[in-house]
Amino acid sequence: xxxxxxxxxxxxxxxLILQSLSLEERHGFDVAQWVHERTRGVxxxxxxxxxxxxxxxxxxxxxxxxxGRSASGRKAKYYRLTSRGVAVLHDEKEAWATFSKAxxxxxxAES
Amino acid sequence: MRPxxxxxxxxxxxxxxxxxxxxxxxxxxxxxxxxxxTEQLVQAGMSRVDAESQxxxxxxxxxxxxxxxxxxxxxxxxxxxxxxxxxxxxxxLVYALRSFRSRPGPILVAILSIAVGIGAxxxxxxxxxxxxxxxxxFDPDRALVYVGTSTQQSGGASFPTAPGDFLDxxxxxxxxxxxxxxxxxxxxxxxxPEWVGFRRVASMFFDVLGVAPTIGRGFGEGDYSGxxxxxxxxxxxxxxxxxxxxxxxxxxxxxxxxxxYTVVGVLPRGFEFGNGTVDIWLPLVVRDDGVRVAxxxxxxxxLRGTLAATRAELAERARGLxxxxxxxxxxRRFPVNEVVAELSGGPTGNQGMGASLTAAILVLLVACxxxxxxxxxxxxxxxxDYALLRALGATRSRIARRLFAEPLLLGAAGGALGIxxxxxxxxxxxxxxxxxxxxxxxxxxxxxxIAVGIGVTLAAVVLCGALPAVHTVAAxxxxxxxxxxxTATSRRGSRLRATLVTAQVGLAVILVTTTAxxxxxxxxLVTTDTGFTTDNVxxxxxxxxxxxxxxxxxMRRGYEELREALTRVPGVSAVGLGIxxxxxxxxxxxxxxxxxxxxxxxxxxxxxxxxxxxVLGVAPVVGRSxxxxxxxxxxxxxxxxxxxxxxxxxxxxxxxxxxxxxxRELEIVGVVPDKLEAGPTDPVRHVLYAPLAQWPSRTVSxxxxxxxxxxxxxxxxxxxxxxxxxxxxxxxxAFEAVLIQSADIIRAMARVLSVMAAGALLLALCGIxxxxxxxxxxxxxxxGLRMALGANPVALRAGVLGRVxxxxxxxxxxxxxxxxxxxxxxSMFVLGSAGSAPGTYVxxxxxxxxxxxxxxxxxxxxxxxxxxxxxxxxx
Numbered sequence: 001x002x003x004x005x006x007x008x009x010x011x012x013x014x015x016l017i018l019q020s021l022s023l024e025e026r027h028g029f030d031v032a033q034w035v036h037e038r039t040r041g042v043x044x045x046x047x048x049x050x051x052x053x054x055x056x057x058x059x060x061x062x063x064x065x066x067x068g069r070s071a072s073g074r075k076a077k078y079y080r081l082t083s084r085g086v087a088v089l090h091d092e093k094e095a096w097a098t099f100s101k102a103x104x105x106x107x108x109a110e111s
Numbered sequence: 112m113r114p115x116x117x118x119x120x121x122x123x124x125x126x127x128x129x130x131x132x133x134x135x136x137x138x139x140x141x142x143x144x145x146x147x148x149t150e151q152l153v154q155a156g157m158s159r160v161d162a163e164s165q166x167x168x169x170x171x172x173x174x175x176x177x178x179x180x181x182x183x184x185x186x187x188x189x190x191x192x193x194x195x196x197x198x199x200x201x202x203x204l205v206y207a208l209r210s211f212r213s214r215p216g217p218i219l220v221a222i223l224s225i226a227v228g229i230g231a232x233x234x235x236x237x238x239x240x241x242x243x244x245x246x247x248x249f250d251p252d253r254a255l256v257y258v259g260t261s262t263q264q265s266g267g268a269s270f271p272t273a274p275g276d277f278l279d280x281x282x283x284x285x286x287x288x289x290x291x292x293x294x295x296x297x298x299x300x301x302x303x304p305e306w307v308g309f310r311r312v313a314s315m316f317f318d319v320l321g322v323a324p325t326i327g328r329g330f331g332e333g334d335y336s337g338x339x340x341x342x343x344x345x346x347x348x349x350x351x352x353x354x355x356x357x358x359x360x361x362x363x364x365x366x367x368x369x370x371x372y373t374v375v376g377v378l379p380r381g382f383e384f385g386n387g388t389v390d391i392w393l394p395l396v397v398r399d400d401g402v403r404v405a406x407x408x409x410x411x412x413x414l415r416g417t418l419a420a421t422r423a424e425l426a427e428r429a430r431g432l433x434x435x436x437x438x439x440x441x442x443r444r445f446p447v448n449e450v451v452a453e454l455s456g457g458p459t460g461n462q463g464m465g466a467s468l469t470a471a472i473l474v475l476l477v478a479c480x481x482x483x484x485x486x487x488x489x490x491x492x493x494x495x496d497y498a499l500l501r502a503l504g505a506t507r508s509r510i511a512r513r514l515f516a517e518p519l520l521l522g523a524a525g526g527a528l529g530i531x532x533x534x535x536x537x538x539x540x541x542x543x544x545x546x547x548x549x550x551x552x553x554x555x556x557x558x559x560x561i562a563v564g565i566g567v568t569l570a571a572v573v574l575c576g577a578l579p580a581v582h583t584v585a586a587x588x589x590x591x592x593x594x595x596x597x598t599a600t601s602r603r604g605s606r607l608r609a610t611l612v613t614a615q616v617g618l619a620v621i622l623v624t625t626t627a628x629x630x631x632x633x634x635x636l637v638t639t640d641t642g643f644t645t646d647n648v649x650x651x652x653x654x655x656x657x658x659x660x661x662x663x664x665x666m667r668r669g670y671e672e673l674r675e676a677l678t679r680v681p682g683v684s685a686v687g688l689g690i691x692x693x694x695x696x697x698x699x700x701x702x703x704x705x706x707x708x709x710x711x712x713x714x715x716x717x718x719x720x721x722x723x724x725x726v727l728g729v730a731p732v733v734g735r736s737x738x739x740x741x742x743x744x745x746x747x748x749x750x751x752x753x754x755x756x757x758x759x760x761x762x763x764x765x766x767x768x769x770x771x772x773x774x775r776e777l778e779i780v781g782v783v784p785d786k787l788e789a790g791p792t793d794p795v796r797h798v799l800y801a802p803l804a805q806w807p808s809r810t811v812s813x814x815x816x817x818x819x820x821x822x823x824x825x826x827x828x829x830x831x832x833x834x835x836x837x838x839x840x841x842x843x844x845a846f847e848a849v850l851i852q853s854a855d856i857i858r859a860m861a862r863v864l865s866v867m868a869a870g871a872l873l874l875a876l877c878g879i880x881x882x883x884x885x886x887x888x889x890x891x892x893x894x895g896l897r898m899a900l901g902a903n904p905v906a907l908r909a910g911v912l913g914r915v916x917x918x919x920x921x922x923x924x925x926x927x928x929x930x931x932x933x934x935x936x937x938s939m940f941v942l943g944s945a946g947s948a949p950g951t952y953v954x955x956x957x958x959x960x961x962x963x964x965x966x967x968x969x970x971x972x973x974x975x976x977x978x979x980x981x982x983x984x985x986x
Contacts, residue, residue: 029144
């Protein structure tokens with residue numbers, strides 16, 4: 001069975017969003033741009049799914065949002081990590097690293 | 112550029128977002144995304160149109176984002192917005208009012224529709240409420256019950272109870288209080304004697320019912336010790352009619368069949384119990400006659416606990432009685448039934464009421480369809496406005512609320528008008544339904560009915576406001592989010608409207624068919640030839656008082672006096688006396704033709720003198736009729752009708768045969784043709800005729816032939832009042848009216864249903880008209896285009912008409928089976944076989960198609976006058 005890159009992404013979209021917000025506050029469009037750029041366009045997901053994830057994370061209390069002005073002067077909704085979001089991101093990143101290391105090791109093992 | 116530092120405050124308190132709905136925020140967020148992405152793509156060299164569509168396609172389905180977000184966040188905002196809701200609601204009402212003013216025509220139709228629907232339901236509900244839900248103005252918390260006596264032979268049917276049994280049943284009963292009464296009637300003495308119904312009631316009767324006299328006293332211990340004391344309570348109606356509500360009546364003496372009674376009290380206005388008129392209440396001392404064969408008491412009770420508990424306790428007592436009296440009581444049971452179920456004019460009355468209520472609800476539904484249709488059309492017209500409102504930040508629920516403001520206002524106006532109509536309706540109802548069902552004109556609209564009216568209006572408004580509101584909001588949403596092209600939604604709208612027309616026709620067909628069946632049945636009944644002579648024949652009853660006519664000899668003398676007195680009345684040409692009149696009352700006697708059948712069969716028996724038979728046209732085909740010589744001293748004789756003769760003697764000639772009837776030997780002297788002795792609603796029965804002189808009775812019916820144009824009531828009254836003891840005339844009626852009276856309930860039902868069906872048809876007509884004209888108006892662009900392209904206006908018009916007729920046909924296809932079912936139900940419960948007359952169904956089908964075509968004709972005609980150029984510009 002082959003899996004497309006998108007499948008991996010949708011599982012880890014939450015993680016990417018949290019990561020994108022770990023340094024600064026961003027609006028949804030910015031988050032989308034960040035995800036597309038950092039994954040080098042390999043992982044293109046419908047933008048709608050990204051917003052769903054944002055709202056879900058907001059509801060879980062990992063993000064908080066407020067309305068502000070964008071660079072172009074438009075009204076935009078900005079998201080940032082809550083302290084809980086920071087903690088979850090930390091844990092998830094570690095879990096991901098362990099997980100991917102294990103998988104990589106397994107796949108590259110000679111025998 | 113870095114945005115300003117965010118404030119760490121919960122969203123619900125953020126002034127930027129306070130009072131704005133989540134869905135708006137989500138929309139704003141999405142719009143920002145789409146615009147930014149479009150801008151980005153345009154800068155990369157794409158055309159704006161392509162860029163925007165690319166942005167949307169990258170975004171994927173919007174609705175998912177939306178519904179998730181709204182679900183999760185809407186709740187948090189709610190608390191902060193209730194105040195806003197209130198002010199908004201006021202604004203909505205003002206807006207709705209203003210929009211009513213702009214187009215009053217359809218609004219008036221809608222208001223009238225609601226008014227007719229609510230008026231119909233409230234009117235019929237008054238009847239149901241009064242007769243079924245609270246027939247008795249007594250303590251509602253403890254149910255009143257009838258306790259009857261049934262035996263194996265009675266097949267579970269309930270009959271009156273023997274006094275001795277009543278005493279045993281009521282003594283120290285734990286689960287209920289029992290009381291008993293006995294009905295009777297007597298001539299109330301006076302200048303012109305009047306026949307009055309009375310009830311003799313056992314002690315505790317008024318306590319069990321919880322009723323006390325409005326003036327004077329009730330019956331006390333003293334009235335029940337030893338002999339019955341000669342005291343009487345007056346019914347309020349009698350007090351009003353006969354004594355002009357004079358309180359001085361207390362202590363005066365009235366005479367019943369010449370016996371004096373002292374008036375001790377007057378019962379409150381509106382008090383009544385059971386069927387029939389009761390003018391006077393007398394005390395009854397219940398005595399055990401030892402044998403307990405005569406069952407004379409009607410027993411009522413008030414439960415202390417549950418019905419089941421009382422049933423169990425009385426079953427226990429029945430077992431006790433069966434042990435004490437194994438001969439007579441082995442199979443005696445005492446069934447307990449709630450009083451409510453027995454007071455509404457019997458099964459026919461119940462059926463009539465059920466049918467009327469169903470009809471009223473159908474009318475209301477047709478009205479609802481009209482309103483839904485109107486709101487749908489208005490919603491579609493305003494989808495543009497609502498899309499704008501949405502763009503300005505109004506939430507979907509906000510728009511839905513605004514959409515509900517209209518139906519609420521419509522409901523308020525229509526409901527108020529409808530409740531007003533029900534006042535008129537109830538008056539009409541009192542005039543239409545038979546007096547013994549109307550229960551003496553007590554039907555009136557009261558607070559309860561108004562409450563029901565308001566409740567039903569609210570339900571109707573929500574029912575018919577919800578669908579268009581949802582539809583309109585969805586339409587507005589689509590326009591806002593996607594494009595301005597209205598095709599998709601308006602097509603759905605027109606489908607919805609077509610469905611509503613179909614529903615309307617379906618509902619109307621049910622109502623109209625049922626009505627047609629009932630009307631037909633009634634006509635059949637009225638035109639049924641019972642076989643009796645009815646022209647110039649009048650009937651009434653008299654009761655010879657026991658005081659003046661104590662024995663059979665005296666009764667026969669009384670008959671002579673009566674005949675003589677009546678013959679002297681101007682215009683009267685023949686006077687017949689008998690017991691009961693056809694279609695109204697008769698005796699049922701046991702007979703035996705020599706065999707040893709057990710139990711002995713019973714036969715409908717008419718006791719009549721020779722003139723009675725002659726006046727009603729009962730003449731023998733074989734043998735002779737009665738003669739004055741068939742009197743108390745001569746051999747007992749009888750006539751039989753043909754079907755009875757055939758049943759007993761088959762091919763043999765019955766003349767000269769002997770029949771044992773109630774222990775007497777009757778010689779058959781003649782055979783008369785079959786007639787509908789029990790009335791036009793009943794089949795031919797076996798009938799035995801016996802001479803009055805040999806079966807005398809103190810209560811006799813007079814049938815009298817009069818050539819006078821006016822009913823000779825005055826002359827008859829004064830002639831009869833000359834008899835000894837003061838005799839009154841009662842139940843004076845044309846014989847024809849007596850025959851038709853048995854069809855009274857059906858006639859009332861036919862009238863009520865006719866009004867309902869007419870209402871439903873009218874509403875359906877308006878509804879189809881409105882829906883078609885809106886349909887034509889909203890398709891004017893398409894139709895104009897087709898005409899510009901050379902389409903034939905006649906063909907286009909035919910197309911519009913065809914659509915309406917197709918919708919109607921579907922409605923007919925759905926409604927007719929239901930109507931057929933109702934017809935079957937009707938013919939099962941009431942009426943014989945008119946329920947399946949195919950002509951009725953065909954007629955109704957054609958009529959409804961004609962109505963649809965008529966309603967759609969004018970709007971369809973307008974198709975031809977559409978100016979293609981105008982139509983295109985208008986869009």
